[in-house]
Amino acid sequence: MKSRMPYPGLRPFTRDENHIYFGCDDQVGDLLEKLNDHRFIAVVGPSGCGKSSLVKAGLIPGISLGFLDQRIESWRIAVMRPGTQPMKNLCDALCHPDVFNSDEGHNIHKRPLMLATLMRGPSCLKTVCQENKMPEKTALLVVVDQFEEIFRFRREFSIDQAEAFVNMMIHSVRQDDIPIYVIFTMRSDFLGDCALFLDLPQIMNDSQYLTPRLNREQLQSAIEGPASFFGAEVCPKLVNVLLNDMGHDMDQLPVLQHALMRMWVIATDSGLDTLNLDLYEKIGTLRHALSNHADSVYNHLEAHHQKIAEILFKALCQVSSNRQDTRRPVSIADVASIAQVHARDVIDVVNQFRAKD
Ligand SMILES: Nc1ncnc2c1ncn2[C@@H]1O[C@H](COP(=O)(O)OP(=O)(O)OP(=O)(O)O)[C@@H](O)[C@H]1O
Ligand SMILES: [Mg+2]
Structure with a gap:
């Protein structure tokens, strides 16, 4: 089934998402x-x-x-x-x-x-x-x-x-x-x-x-193509700002995706069919989009879920002396065991961060 979201956010594109995969x-x-x-x-x-x-x-x-x-x-x-x-x-x-x-x-x-x-x-x-x-x-x-x-x-x-x-x-x-x-x-x-x-x-x-870094034209198509597939658009000023804010940093691709997804969710909730600079400011620009969203989800969690979230994020981050810190896979069961809670509670927390709004 074709996805109805033009931007996958932090996750990779799937096999069914060729129609929104550009660049x-x-x-x-x-x-x-x-x-x-x-x-x-x-x-x-x-x-x-x-x-x-x-x-x-x-x-x-x-x-x-x-x-x-x-x-x-x-x-x-x-x-x-x-x-x-x-x-x-x-x-x-x-x-x-x-x-x-x-x-x-x-x-x-x-x-x-x-x-x-x-x-x-x-x-x-x-x-x-x-x-x-x-x-x-x-x-x-x-x-x-x-x-x-x-x-x-x-x-x-x-x-x-x-x-x-x-x-x-x-x-x-x-x-x-x-x-x-x-x-x-x-x-x-x-x-x-x-x-x-x-x-x-x-x-x-x-x-x-x-894997090469996407060049400016390829990134532009990765930003505009998915919205246009759904009959919407990203205003040219926003495209320009996004491309400039991305700079040459490869780490920014997931952040760009997350920002586009957040803007899309707010735009569709408000009946808009154009992503614009106002929305970009609202989500905190590329610089804060991720942390603003994570903070907001975290702040809405109940206290015992906040504790689980802290343990979860520490477990997901591999700190290494010779390499940069990276994500590492960790099982729900492992997090549940460290936090001494039921796996169901960990899944609840994960789902809150996965939710689109
Ligand atoms: N062509 C593209 N256009 C827009 N966004 C993309 C594109 N390719 C990947 N992304 C986004 O970049 C992020 C990283 O993608 P992906 O998970 O495929 O990278 P990866 O190199 O496999 O990462 P990892 O090193 O964690 O395995 C995701 O948010 C994904 O949606
Ligand atoms: Mg991967």
């Missing part, structure tokens, strides 16, 4: 070319520069439309994150109705059997394709979003399982019996960690894409 046609063209040459690509770049969005809302729709290899008539596209159980997450992505639809017929054994097959060795992704009778002229694409999570998994859970997962991806790309394509998205500050895995540096060297 990256050149990047998508470059990625298609590299992926076609190598059947693998690692999309790298700094935190928040737009890697996941580029793959999900730009590249995947392009591949589905047949722009990668015209000999392939149909694609099975499995999108996953390594998280704390990479092999199981891969299995779940493969079981999706659009991939191998393994829950079809309510066969409760299919999923565990597939996981057991995957665990058998590096060639077993190919085996899964064969066992699921992937038709001729059909290819499998595995997208491993936030690939950097594998390093944390390797450090905190299991070196063997991390290696098994990485080896399977490499082997799948290198074999020629079944067309399997693999895409990683990864923060560039983890590039050095790739050497922890024996064969990973080579495949990363063969086909890597450093």
Whole structure:
């Protein structure tokens, strides 16, 4: 279903949001070319520069439309994150109705059997394709979003399982019996960690894409395009101010998105079809849009929810001596355990920050 919001805010664009994804046609063209040459690509770049969005809302729709290899008539596209159980997450992505639809017929054994097959060795992704009778002229694409999570998994859970997962991806790309394509998205500050895995540096060297910053014209189209899709507009003065306030700072893309989303919510609530400078002032400009909104949500929380919010944000921020502070994934269960509350309370707090108003 097509999203009815032109701006996703802080989250990445999804596969269904190609209609509101603007400014990256050149990047998508470059990625298609590299992926076609190598059947693998690692999309790298700094935190928040737009890697996941580029793959999900730009590249995947392009591949589905047949722009990668015209000999392939149909694609099975499995999108996953390594998280704390990479092999199981891969299995779940493969079981999706659009991939191998393994829950079809309510066969409760299919999923565990597939996981057991995957665990058998590096060639077993190919085996899964064969066992699921992937038709001729059909290819499998595995997208491993936030690939950097594998390093944390390797450090905190299991070196063997991390290696098994990485080896399977490499082997799948290198074999020629079944067309399997693999895409990683990864923060560039983890590039050095790739050497922890024996064969990973080579495949990363063969086909890597450093995500470029959007130039002024591309940013302008990313600001104006989504509003115009919904029959609305962003007034030229505001476009200019936004572009100037963005400057050259790549960290600002999520903030720009958040500001546009906040302005859109206020404009539609007030029956306006133009985003203008008044709205921009109202949300606190790029400089304060995020903190104003977070403060306002925080101030409306009950006291015990405020305490949970503090613990949640501390857990989400990874402070490091040699790298900049970055976001890190954390489970609801972990936050609940630190805060000594029920998971339901943590979800309540998260939902308040996720709400559009
Ligand atoms: N072409 C675009 N136009 C407008 N906004 C964009 C574009 N691409 C990404 N964004 C916005 O930028 C922010 C970061 O995007 P995304 O999550 O895709 O980046 P990332 O590089 O994958 O981040 P991370 O390093 O956290 O994985 C999000 O708010 C997203 O909506
Ligand atoms: Mg990402």
